[in-house]
Amino acid sequence: MSPTHIAVLGGGLTGLSSAFHLSRRFPLANITLIDKQKSLGGWASKTERVQLPGGRGSVLLEGGPRTLRPNAKSALELIHLLGLQDSVLTTPKSSPAAKKRFLHVPGTPGIYEIPGLRLSYLWNELRFFISPGVSFELIRGWNRPKDILDESFESFLTRRGHPVTARVLGSALVHGIYAADARLLSVRAAFPKLWELEEKGKGRILWGLLTRSKKDKEEERLRDEEDSKRYELGDVTKLMDGTAVYSFRDGMSTLPKALARAIDKNPKIRVLSDTKITSLRLDEEQAFEITTNKTSPILPSHVVSALPLPVLYRLLPESHSLPYLTTNPFSSVTAVNLVFPSDKIYPPGFGYLVCRPEDDYKADDAGILGVTFDSNALPGQDDLTPGTRLTKVTRRNLPVVLAHLQYHLNRRAPLPEPLVVKKWEHRACIPTPLPGHLERMNKLREALVSEEGPWRGRLEVVGAGVKGVSVGDCLESGKTVGMEW
Template sequence: MPRHVAVLGAGLTGLSSAFHLSRLHPNLKVTLIEGQKQAGGWVRSSRIALPDNYGSVLLEAGPRTLRPNAQSILELVNILKLQDRVITVSKDSPAAKARYLYIPPEYGGTAQGLQEIPSSLFGLLKSPLTRTLVPAVVQELFKWNNAPPDNQDESVDSFLRRRFGSSFAETFGSAIIHGIYAADSRKVSIGAAFPTMVDAANRGWGGLVRGMLVPSRKQDPGSYDVGDMPNRLEGAAVFSFRDGMQTLTDSLEEDLKRNSNVEIIYNSPASSLEHGRDEFQINLAGGQTIPATHVISTVPTPTLHHLLASSNGDSLQALIASPTSTVHVVNIVFPGPPSSIHPAGFGYLIPRPPSGYPANPSTSRPGFLGTVFDSCSLADQDTETPNPFSYDNARFTKLTVMVGGPYPTPSLPPFLSSSEGPTSPAERQLPDYMRTVLDQLSLHLSQTLPDPVYWRVVPNRRCIPTLLPGHTQRIQELRSFLDTRYEGRLQIAGAGVGGVSLGDCVEGGRKAARNLVL
């Protein structure tokens, strides 16, 4: 049978896999199988026409920015010729320099409310957070090696707690994990989430600060066709695209559609994956069967477990070891410039409650993880923005609230956007869900907020895997088993395998294409 690769899942990782396969092997037949009616996965950008002649606004339902050190992303931007569609956030801008924590009153002490995280010596001297930061860093520098036996993996909270103390771990550590994983820092693996921190601690004889003072071994970054992207992004803290992150996934999809050797099947989730002596049989929910000599799976790991479990018994438990978080992304557009709504900066994160996460959803206090001040960093995406940073004179302000994760998921409102509600002005009341969100925002920002021009709630169900301690070793053992069982003809990639950032996903798809034994 001629070589034929089936890629399961057309999210960013699957698109990356198919794209790199088609470049590495131009004559190879590739079939990309997607269970939804469109490709792109959690990357979804929408341009919304605002009412009352406010213009339009670009809203993201998922990730919104990229880091310029992700070589695999820069490579795609260069090859797909997206350079002129890139917008950047300068390292000198408030969006890059000013980041905040909201410290709930339950924490007590002087550091309550919205607090800017110090980014300079002057900021450190005047910040109420200094009482937590400075003692934690100083004690860590002089603390002896107290690593677990045999350097066993541990949670982010455990690592930070034993090195920096409980106050630092609870305040900063839990907030950071809320922002990245929408999860409880007591459950996320330090080795999977922050491998560079583990490496630094190993260099520093158990101490993270000491290790950061010791130069690391330079690793070969590999060969990436990035063109002049590093020069274009010099001085940028993060970047995105004028028409949103979906620019990247749409461009990958369009490139694949132009390739006569690539077929994309939509709205057809795989129901089972069978393996014979020389080929796989992918059975789709609609009754179609796709034969393939090789498979790259980028679907969520529990889905792959379901597809393979009948023929592999207990050998695939690593695929169902990671629970997932559900996050409600709440996009809100307020009338007036950002200066009338929030301080200049990127946004704020919120640490976990000192008493722990509640057992049941709260109607008065939804589980806020953090808020992104989109207009400060991504104003170039919106039609009513006269200059790259219009903090004081824009006609509207857009921001995004993240709700859920380790908190009980609240009930959704009866309609998911202001454009879907009643048309009569007398009946056009904010649903209780949104009123509660606005009340919490007003509390965090210490002011009464106007009713929004537009709002929407996007429920991202089971969108981010929580990589539990031991994840890296489990995945290594799983890869070894799959390589032996399927002779290198089945590769796995995706957020539940190699990391949740967009750079991780693109890199994972790229590596899977290269590691496939053809």
Template sequence: MKPPIPRRRPFRLHHAHSFTRSFWGHKGDEPVESLIPQISEEWHRGVEQHPDLHRDPPKSVAILGAGVTGLTAAYQLAHFSPETSITLLEASPRTGGWIRSLKIPTSKGSITFETGPRTLRPWTVNGIITLNLISHLSLQSQILSVPKTSPAAKNRYIYFDKRLNELPSSVQGAFKALQLPVLKGAVPSVLTEIFRRRRAKDVEDESVESFLTRRLGANLTNNLASAVFHGIYAGDIANLSADALLHTIYRNERVYGSITRGMLGVQEMILEDKLLEGVYGSRTAPLLNQLRKTSIYSFKGGMETLTKRMEEAVKEECDVTLKTGVKVDGLEYNQETNEVKVLGYDSPNNSFDFVISTLPAWSTANLLPPGTSDALFETTGVTVMVVNLFYDKPNMTGYSGFGYLIPKSVPLEQNPHRALGVIFDSDAMPEQDERKGTKVTVMLGGHWWDNATSLPSQEDGIKMAKEVLLQHLGITEDPAETMASLQVDCIPQYGVGHAGRLRQVHEDLMDKMGGKVVLAGSSYGGVGLNDCVRSARDAAFGVAAGRPMTNLERWAFEEVWIPKDMP
């Protein structure tokens, strides 16, 4: 029988604000609380009287995985705690993880194919933290930005009822869009949401589908929301956690009684995010000003520009020991020495004060002693086939915009290859290629392949993608350049009960691994690149302070919310 998942504990100042500790150890930084002097007398008194606002830096730290999370953690930790010896271990021959940009030279100019993340958004707290990293890496000159006025920023589509439905990007467009099949019933669903009964008090979590159907009705949920979640998580909204993935509006229903009342009331955000927004917004002000009219951005050489530059920085500027081709077999905690031994790392010094694992949850679970934290096994991943196609003829899609997504409500005969969506790369990042033409990316699979007995080959994937474009857009021409990449278990799925499981993981790791195994990456606080950078930064800050932690404290303790406009 599984142990009961602990409920979230009462808020504790020193846990919720553990990220602030390192600021007092750095000269030239003002105390973080000075950024928001009006938060509350209680908060100020708690911080000012906190008995433990000093750093006790670890002597050695191992970081598992050299994707964007691991590279960021190594880079940040080297700056937060220069005295710490850092070892970064990667099982594959290369760094960068799922981020990969392939520049294909041709007689007509080069083409860049992305097999993973391809664009970033700057205007979130996590996005600002990523911009701060980019600024430190001196990559400003490599940025390619797309303005908010571009078609890629304004035009987005949902494939429904055998055609592309353009989603509204303005008030005027909203009235026109309401006539589209995909938004059938939208007005009454939204207008009546405020009158619908809130969930029972004892319900801590439910599926995205259950929550949105209850609040907004089945049509908007299945025809619109499911498509959006296909594009971000490649997952099924019937299984994904509302609390984890729609946290703010899920909370608003609990606190205010409805999504609408929460939106009409005082706009709030988590205190920790407000503090970080103030700190990093100030430090990144020049770059933010440069991007003030930007919707999305990437780099001239593709997204891998970021991870390649970080690899260079951690090796040459940070004195991090980076080892590729090292397959870690396990982690052992020695209670007497308070260290964690990394099994499989053939080195005289393979015991560390902390280990930061940026591996997927299920991979980390396999490294821990049996029974240490079985809840980690309950996070699983979905597999996506990413197919890149390039046509020499411009404007092949017949549309101008970022691309289109496909909801789960589309019948099988209209989507036989289980495509999740199509990105119009030529519009989304028009200046990245030297060769002129039309570049698109077709995403296949995701949760549709969860029970598949076999997966398609690269040749099959290209054929399937071409048939998707033929059926949906009428494209009959053969592409000039193609590439298919099967990304196995690439996107973690936050199933119902995700938050409770992470609370259990926090308890287990503190109890059985002494708070010396720290978790970061896409299995925990968001699957986007910005989310991974934030997760890595949080882990590095906490470890630099030298106190036992798991980096799951945000799930274990109550959050403090404050008005967004509080100075």
């Protein structure tokens, strides 16, 4: 049955994208978007432009995601449909911000450039951590235990390579994406390509990567071309030629604000912001009823939940509970924007990640997971005299963080007093899919679409807790929702 009234629960990027695309897919249906916050967009909307003291100009501060990659076609499509081309700010692949990324290894001062496939690898300090993993990966054959369907990312890297490489590189990568422990994260959910390359290379990931034939590459290109037909991209792809990452001149909030404006102009969409959902239930005739703290009951024909899975769990009555909504843990992080008067704080590059200490996480550590050199990565967002803008993702307070930052950057002189300090607290913001996540989400979907169950395909559960945590993943979830209605 085609939907007549769709309720979208949650007004973050996934919810906004869902409402936008559903209104295009079902132009006759009424849509109600409900979110507990006054402003829509979730933590992608945490952008603020600040005037610096002494007439030094202004800087753009980001509290959430700060860049996108050009391979996220769902984002490129929205740039085209919402007319945001003139707002796009790109970082070319030839820039130092694209070429140079660094790593800090706790216990050693300074940051090390992550080497690529070039001669400088031979004298790069990180070779002592990388080489063991590469060497063992090349000589080991197939060693995946029989009948194993998934494992943690660090377990996978250790099994294929070496524990040191797994801890240093694996934990740092997971810190940068999930702000989580690599020993907990599902490799198949987070990095499915590695699982596929292991199978293709008959155990050896590097062999699977290096032996890709011209036929494999051509088939991959054709699949990509076919996939691109699902999107209305206009000429946006030309903007991305030679681009490593991109954002917008006024920050990532440009995207959710544009979505919110488009939704607000649509007479078929009603937005209930600053409204808390109190329950989602089915009545005796299996019709939806949504209650809130402000409105009369909402009675949609179909529902999309873009809420965190544990939040959805608390809304459902026990008689209609869904499986695996509370299985995965969530990470809480603090983003700290710092603006310094000097422009000689850090080397040219995108930023650095911090790996897990050899003796495990400590309660008295600064908890810094990574630092972005914002002035290098997206210089066009600022209007200031020489200075430095950076962002840290951390779990500790500012004085401790500044002391560790000085150690990370191997500075003898203390850091200058920041001109601006802005903290953004994000509680339970990033889910960590545990091993077995893909199988659990398949079972959740089966429960939602089963004709023998109460939902019968009329409720879709989407968002970061289901398919992926990146901005592109969230926008893609909204792009594909309701495809089977």
